Amino acid sequence: xxxxxxxxxxxxxxxxxxxxxxxxxxAISTVSRALANPGRVNEKTRARIDAAAKKLGYTPxxxxxxxxxxxxxxxMIILPGSLYYGVSQVIPQVLQSxxxxxxxxxxxxxxxxxxxxxxxERHILDLAFGGTVxxxxxLSSKLPExxxxxxxxxxxxxxxxxxxxSDAGVPSVVTNDREAVRDATADLIHLGHRRFLYLAGPENNxxxxxxxxGVVEALQEAGLSESAVVRSGGNLDYQHGFDIGLQAASDFxxxxxxxxxxxxxxxxxxxxxxxxxxxxxxSIPGGLSIVSxxxxxxxxxCSPPLSTIxxxxxxxxxxxxxxxxxxxxxxxxxxxxRNVIRSRLIQRESVAAPVWLLANNFN
Amino acid sequence: xxxxxxxxxxxxxxxxxxxxxxxxxxAISTVSRALANPGRVNEKTRARIDAAAKKLGYTPxxxxxxxxxxxxxxxMIILPGSLYYGVSQVIPQVLQSxxxxxxxxxxxxxxxxxxxxxxxERHILDLAFGGTVxxxxxLSSKLPExxxxxxxxxxxxxxxxxxxxSDAGVPSVVTNDREAVRDATADLIHLGHRRFLYLAGPENNxxxxxxxxGVVEALQEAGLSESAVVRSGGNLDYQHGFDIGLQAASDFxxxxxxxxxxxxxxxxxxxxxxxxxxxxxxSIPGGLSIVSxxxxxxxxxCSPPLSTIxxxxxxxxxxxxxxxxxxxxxxxxxxxxRNVIRSRLIQRESVAAPVWLLANNFN
DNA sequence: TTGTAGGCGTTATCAC
DNA sequence: GTGATAACGCCTACAA
Numbered sequence: 142x143x144x145x146x147x148x149x150x151x152x153x154x155x156x157x158x159x160x161x162x163x164x165x166x167x168a169i170s171t172v173s174r175a176l177a178n179p180g181r182v183n184e185k186t187r188a189r190i191d192a193a194a195k196k197l198g199y200t201p202x203x204x205x206x207x208x209x210x211x212x213x214x215x216x217m218i219i220l221p222g223s224l225y226y227g228v229s230q231v232i233p234q235v236l237q238s239x240x241x242x243x244x245x246x247x248x249x250x251x252x253x254x255x256x257x258x259x260x261x262e263r264h265i266l267d268l269a270f271g272g273t274v275x276x277x278x279x280l281s282s283k284l285p286e287x288x289x290x291x292x293x294x295x296x297x298x299x300x301x302x303x304x305x306x307s308d309a310g311v312p313s314v315v316t317n318d319r320e321a322v323r324d325a326t327a328d329l330i331h332l333g334h335r336r337f338l339y340l341a342g343p344e345n346n347x348x349x350x351x352x353x354x355g356v357v358e359a360l361q362e363a364g365l366s367e368s369a370v371v372r373s374g375g376n377l378d379y380q381h382g383f384d385i386g387l388q389a390a391s392d393f394x395x396x397x398x399x400x401x402x403x404x405x406x407x408x409x410x411x412x413x414x415x416x417x418x419x420x421x422x423x424s425i426p427g428g429l430s431i432v433s434x435x436x437x438x439x440x441x442x443c444s445p446p447l448s449t450i451x452x453x454x455x456x457x458x459x460x461x462x463x464x465x466x467x468x469x470x471x472x473x474x475x476x477x478x479r480n481v482i483r484s485r486l487i488q489r490e491s492v493a494a495p496v497w498l499l500a501n502n503f504n
Numbered sequence: 505x506x507x508x509x510x511x512x513x514x515x516x517x518x519x520x521x522x523x524x525x526x527x528x529x530x531a532i533s534t535v536s537r538a539l540a541n542p543g544r545v546n547e548k549t550r551a552r553i554d555a556a557a558k559k560l561g562y563t564p565x566x567x568x569x570x571x572x573x574x575x576x577x578x579x580m581i582i583l584p585g586s587l588y589y590g591v592s593q594v595i596p597q598v599l600q601s602x603x604x605x606x607x608x609x610x611x612x613x614x615x616x617x618x619x620x621x622x623x624x625e626r627h628i629l630d631l632a633f634g635g636t637v638x639x640x641x642x643l644s645s646k647l648p649e650x651x652x653x654x655x656x657x658x659x660x661x662x663x664x665x666x667x668x669x670s671d672a673g674v675p676s677v678v679t680n681d682r683e684a685v686r687d688a689t690a691d692l693i694h695l696g697h698r699r700f701l702y703l704a705g706p707e708n709n710x711x712x713x714x715x716x717x718g719v720v721e722a723l724q725e726a727g728l729s730e731s732a733v734v735r736s737g738g739n740l741d742y743q744h745g746f747d748i749g750l751q752a753a754s755d756f757x758x759x760x761x762x763x764x765x766x767x768x769x770x771x772x773x774x775x776x777x778x779x780x781x782x783x784x785x786x787s788i789p790g791g792l793s794i795v796s797x798x799x800x801x802x803x804x805x806c807s808p809p810l811s812t813i814x815x816x817x818x819x820x821x822x823x824x825x826x827x828x829x830x831x832x833x834x835x836x837x838x839x840x841x842r843n844v845i846r847s848r849l850i851q852r853e854s855v856a857a858p859v860w861l862l863a864n865n866f867n
Numbered sequence: 868t869t870g871t872a873g874g875c876g877t878t879a880t881c882a883c
Numbered sequence: 884g885t886g887a888t889a890a891c892g893c894c895t896a897c898a899a
Binding site for chain 1: 517518558561563564565566567568570571574576578589590591593595596599600603604607612613614615616617624627629630631633634635636651652653746749772775776778779780782800801802804805806807
Binding site: 522537540568571 | 875876877878879
């Protein structure tokens with residue numbers, strides 16, 4: 142019989158370490174050692190203990206261990222409340238790769254959604270300050286902060302992914318958006334394009350700033366004016382990519398001096414944009430070239446197949462976890478603040494030289 | 505100074521309940537009550553305690569509470585290792601809706617991946633038997649089971665989603681796949697189609713069985729033979745939907761007696777299939793009608809826009825959580841074993857009457 | 868190499 | 884209404 146002073150009514154829980162110890166005829170502490178530190182215990186005792194544990198189907202209680210050692214073994218990933226999930230599979234890929242990498246390090250993954258409400262911030266801070274999690278990977282631009290508490294001073298190892306938060310002191314894993322877009326734009330210029338349409342996500346978002354800068358840099362390098370690019374969008378979230386594309390198609394239709402190339406900042410917007418302008422009678426890439434962003438597999442099956450800049454999510458997830466693990470295990474060692482993974486342009490048939498150049502080939 | 509007998513070196517942790525008690529000038533137990541059970545404590549004391557807690561930035565330690573009450577407040581979602589993430593956004597939507605619903609009930613969401621390896625099964629069982637999680641939502645057809653332990657007898661409230669596991673005693677939330685496909689097929693028959701191509705996911709998978717049965721039922725009801733449908737695929741995972749579609753296009757090309765309608769069991773396969781057969785010169789829906797499955801938003805922007813059967817993920821997630829909460833809070837009450845949410849066919853331009861019927865309209 | 872014992876931070880019971 | 888106190892299950896410093 143167990144004692145039951147000060148305890149609530151309880152359904153039967155599984156076997157305890159004490160049960161294993163009794164069956165193996167040793168002290169509890171020996172069981173603990175045998176399980177956690179097999180080297181520090183006699184081989185024969187260890188075998189007896191293992192057998193007993195297996196026989197009872199013993200599983201250590203994670204919360205008791207966590208409380209005792211003052212460390213949890215779960216990591217939280219903070220996803221923006223308005224989660225972007227388009228054709229790009231970014232989120233599932235991130236989750237998959239992070240979870241896999243964490244598992245190999247003995248950690249679990251917990252999901253937290255960061256909305257615009259104080260409630261979701263409070264929840265995340267509870268997770269952080271309540272010792273539930275041991276570290277965080279954040280995919281949102283804002284650090285949770287509400288009534289005095291802030292993730293920034295939770296003493297919680299935190300890594301940012303996709304967005305550069307190194308300014309806020311958070312080590313970040315990002316892609317070279319700007320460079321990739323600059324190169325893609327330079328390619329278009331090289332093909333003869335001189336007038337561009339840029340499809341923007343939410344204005345002033347890190348990605349928008351980076352990617353648009355890439356366009357502008359390419360124009361400057363080619364001696365072209367910034368006025369060579371027309372911006373569309375800026376008021377909708379990436380989540381509404383399809384709507385951005387539709388709006389951009391309207392904008393395009395209304396332009397007197399038509400661009401010959403479009404640069405979309407997500408595959409969603411590229412796809413709906415392309416669909417709509419084709420329906421308007423425009424031919425692609427003949428009448429308009431399109432380059433897009435995200436590297437969604439489905440782009441290969443658009444008509445025409447869509448050129449797109451791929452983001453190596455698998456690699457980014459692995460690196461984020463590696464940096465996080467280092468931050469946990471060796472806190473004294475200052476991590477690299479900005480970690481860049483290279484994007485790759487996947488070239489497909491949505492890009493060609495502009496028609497006027499093909500027609501009168503004298504440039 | 506804190507005592508430190510038998511304890512490892514420790515970095516400073518946050519304020520404790522004892523600190524709040526000291527600052528408020530009450531006993532620890534009163535603080536505990538004030539925070540968890542505000543009604544059972546004097547209004548003025550409660551206010552003093554709240555103020556003290558806020559001032560110190562106190563956050564209760566979740567593991568200590570969990571250990572004490574013998575219950576955790578996290579739920580795990582078990583995702584298949586070969587995670588299907590195509591254009592359909594099924595997984596992100598599921599996660600989003602489940603997480604949101606759990607949050608409202610005060611629970612956290614933990615991710616677990618169930619691969620084909622014993623290691624991942626062991627990990628999940630550790631979570632279950634180690635008291636880390638309070639319940640599980642499983643999206644995989646196999647219940648983790650390894651060396652004696654099985655999720656089936658972990659005493660862990662478990663709900664299946666997408667797949668019907670009611671046979672295994674697991675309450676399930678599913679869509680009416682079969683019925684939806686039957687109706688869609690009946691529509692095609694009604695339009696005049698008499699010969700069909702069926703694009704299958706992995707053979708004998710629950711979804712494949714259900715959906716193909718739907719096709720066969722419709723044929724039978726119309727007095728047509730089962731030989732009216734040709735199956736393609738069956739050897740690849742849904743994850744490789746694009747490849748299934750490409751293979752189906754080859755199969756289609758090789759058929760002497762061409763089907764006039766195709767039924768795809770995921771949007772991915774429909775999209776790559778359509779892309780490939782169009783490239784072969786086939787016109788859609790003129791030469792071939794296509795109906796697909798998943799309801800991916802991108803289908804609206806295919807050319808032609810793709811008819812697809814939508815799965816209401818949001819609703820399914822909410823129901824799964826509702827049932828899980830009931831299973832946790834009222835274990836004596838037997839839950840409904842099979843919970844069906846209706847799918848909806850989104851009709852678009854990829855479906856039309858077969859050409860021969862349009863041409864000689866005498867049937 | 869093994870056993871003893873104290874305590875991680877919280878909550879529930881019991882007594883006042 | 885409030886305070887003292889004993890657990891929850893495990894780990895580790897220390898003694899043997």
